[in-house]
Amino acid sequence: MGRIRPTYIKRVAIDLVNKYPKAFNDDFENNKAMVGSLTDVSSVTMRNRIAGYITRYVDQVEI
Incomplete structure (x- = not known):
């Protein structure tokens, strides 16, 4: 299991993508x-x- 990322990191990352x-x-x-x-x-x-x-989000979305 990996680390759980905080919501603010996810929000900024998804907005940028x-x-x-x-x-x-x-x-x-x-x-x-x-x-x-x-x-x-x-x-x-x-x-x-x-x-x-x-990096992980883009890899996951492309599949």
Whole structure:
């Protein structure tokens, strides 16, 4: 079992994927760079958590 992510991380991640569907894919490094450029998240940990959730979310939605 994995960690349960807080709702605010999921909300931000899903909003970003809905606004910029072509910007994200299943590559974590790409998603990390895109989250850093598209948002004003000041915390590196928060950016990485959002990018990680986007990576798993995009992979799950494509199936």
